[in-house]
Amino acid sequence: xxxxxxxxxxxxxxxxxxxxxxxxxxxxxxxxxxxxxxxxxxxxxxxxxxxxxxxxxxxxxxxxxxxxxxxxxxxxxxxxxxxxxxxxxxxxxxxxxxxxxxxxxxxxxxxxxxxxxxxxxxxxxxxxxxxxxxxxxxxxxxxxxxxxxxxxxxxxxxxxxxxxxxxxxxxxxxxxxxxxxxx
Numbered sequence: 001x002x003x004x005x006x007x008x009x010x011x012x013x014x015x016x017x018x019x020x021x022x023x024x025x026x027x028x029x030x031x032x033x034x035x036x037x038x039x040x041x042x043x044x045x046x047x048x049x050x051x052x053x054x055x056x057x058x059x060x061x062x063x064x065x066x067x068x069x070x071x072x073x074x075x076x077x078x079x080x081x082x083x084x085x086x087x088x089x090x091x092x093x094x095x096x097x098x099x100x101x102x103x104x105x106x107x108x109x110x111x112x113x114x115x116x117x118x119x120x121x122x123x124x125x126x127x128x129x130x131x132x133x134x135x136x137x138x139x140x141x142x143x144x145x146x147x148x149x150x151x152x153x154x155x156x157x158x159x160x161x162x163x164x165x166x167x168x169x170x171x172x173x174x175x176x177x178x179x180x181x182x183x
Contacts, residue, residue, distance in 0.1 A: 039134030059123035069143035
């Protein structure tokens with residue numbers, strides 16, 4: 001279980017934690033925005049009717065890709081509870097690893113709600129639809145990175161995945177609000 005504990009310097013030192021978190025921001029935030037922008041500029045336009053219903057149907061077909069990390073954590077928790085014998089979550093008999101999986105599942109659900117609402121709002125409007133597949137793939141990748149980092153390096157290991165997810169969700173929200181103001 002040592003792999004789940006932060007390093008001694010990061011555990012008690014605020015500036016060490018901040019350096020760790022800031023260290024990945026210089027890659028994750030611009031990288032996420034660059035990938036999102038590249039998708040909008042470089043991917044060819046999609047052959048989808050301009051009717052809002054067709055655009056929403058297209059987005060709904062892609063949202064299961066964004067749902068993959070949530071489904072994976074749910075299935076993992078199901079199997080882990082069975083194998084550990086931690087069938088009753090109210091007893092608190094879960095291992096530390098299982099508790100982490102549960103926190104990943106909860107946080108992924110919270111971020112998925114934000115993401116889904118923004119994607120549907122953009123799809124219902126005039127945003128380029130080629131943004132939807134890229135956003136769904138990027139969201140799924142960010143959540144898997146979050147999960148992997150949490151298990152590997154404890155709470156500080158979540159940073160790249162958190163930064164990618166938050167950057168994506170904030171960008172999509174800003175685009176959805178800008179689209180609303182334009183119409």
